[in-house]
Every structure is written in structure tokens, then in C-alpha cells.
Amino acid sequence: MNSTNLETILEGRRSQPHQLIEVLQDVQDVYGYIPKDVMGIVAKELGVPLMEVFRVAKFYKAFTLKPRGKNVITICTGTACHVRGSQLLIDQVQGQLRLKPGDTTKDGLFTVECVNCVGACALGPVVVQNGSYSNHMTPGKLRRAIDKVQGKKKEESPHA
Ligand code: FES
Known part of the structure; x- marks a missing residue:
């Protein structure tokens, strides 16, 4: 401290x-x-x-009692985003980062959180990464965003 x-x-x-x-x-x-x-x-x-x-x-949601990772990924799980597939996004981060919402990776690189609504319901599912909104998020886009932070290079593929 x-x-x-x-x-x-x-x-x-x-x-x-x-x-x-x-x-x-x-x-x-x-x-x-x-x-x-x-x-x-x-x-x-x-x-x-x-x-x-x-x-x-x-x-207050603005406060957290646990240290957060360098990158905070917030997945909206409000009704509008839920019906548009936010659970698939949660499944993606759980599988890719081996953590559940509310947790931080051991290397301190990522914290994943869920919130009920971020006010962009028509554009769901919405993910907020370090304050930057991504609309119409898909598991593939989310995986690539996480890969990018982790420094992984996307393999060139004619079918990607
Ligand atoms: S429910 Fe996701 S932005 Fe409102």
C-alpha cells in the first residue's frame, strides 16, 4: 500500500x-x-x-474488493444481450482463460466480469474491454481480442 x-x-x-x-x-x-x-x-x-x-x-458496482487484471472484460448479460447469445461469450472466456466471471487470471492479465446492462441493448451482445465497447460480439471475435492481448499471432489461413 x-x-x-x-x-x-x-x-x-x-x-x-x-x-x-x-x-x-x-x-x-x-x-x-x-x-x-x-x-x-x-x-x-x-x-x-x-x-x-x-x-x-x-x-456499488463501481467498487471492487479484489485486485483486477490489466485488462477488464465486461460481458453484458442483461436480457437483450442474453437472448442474443451472451452465454456463448461467457463460455468462450471460461474455456479460453480458464476462469469464471468475477475472477482474474493468475498472471494478472485478465479480469472477466458480467453486468446486467451497459445501455446499448439494440447492439447486443455487448462486451466492454477496458472501457471500449464492442457491439454484436461473437465468440470468435472475443477469442481474437483475447489472443491479441496475449500477443498471439493469428495464423494465416485462406478459410479464416
Ligand atoms: S442488455 Fe446488454 S446492453 Fe442492455
Whole structure:
């Protein structure tokens, strides 16, 4: 944990419980997740019960309690995307990366998440990779996107 960053985040906010969400947003931005030990410090410094800090950090989708990979793949599993095949996309990443939604690969390269809707229902199934939207996603396109991050070269094939 970088105490300088945390010190900067807490500056001018100590003993101000109403600053909790803003502080957690800054913690998420700096660390990429909300570390448990930081939650304890935030609780103490803002004067908020630790259980409340935990509840807020767990409630909002914008916060994550686990470290995320360098590449975050978010698969929309809302109704519109579901009927257009989002389960096939989940099957693809599970098979290719050997993980289930919510997990991060051991090498820290990928985190895969599912969400209920990203607001582009007519263009589903939608996958968001590091904030970049891909519409009408297919298992093949998703496999190639993952291969590209992994640095695999696509083999030349006249039938590809
Ligand atoms: S259900 Fe997938 S974008 Fe709305």
C-alpha cells in the first residue's frame, strides 16, 4: 500500500463521514480496487464504522474488493444481450482463460466480469474491454481480442 497516495486522498476529508463515497472512488482510482487494510484506515479517519465502509464498497458496482487484471472484460448479460447469445461469450472466456466471471487470471492479465446492462441493448451482445465497447460480439471475435492481448499471432489461413 502506498501511504503517500492514501494520505493525499484523505487530506482535508478526515472526520467527514459524508465524504465516504468520494474517498472510496479515489481509492478505487489509485489502487484499482478497495484493499481491506485501506477500508480500515478510511473508517478510522472519516469516523465511519468499518461495517458501513464495507457495505458501501460492496454495494456499488463501481467498487471492487479484489485486485483486477490489466485488462477488464465486461460481458453484458442483461436480457437483450442474453437472448442474443451472451452465454456463448461467457463460455468462450471460461474455456479460453480458464476462469469464471468475477475472477482474474493468475498472471494478472485478465479480469472477466458480467453486468446486467451497459445501455446499448439494440447492439447486443455487448462486451466492454477496458472501457471500449464492442457491439454484436461473437465468440470468435472475443477469442481474437483475447489472443491479441496475449500477443498471439493469428495464423494465416485462406478459410479464416
Ligand atoms: S442488455 Fe446488454 S446492453 Fe442492455
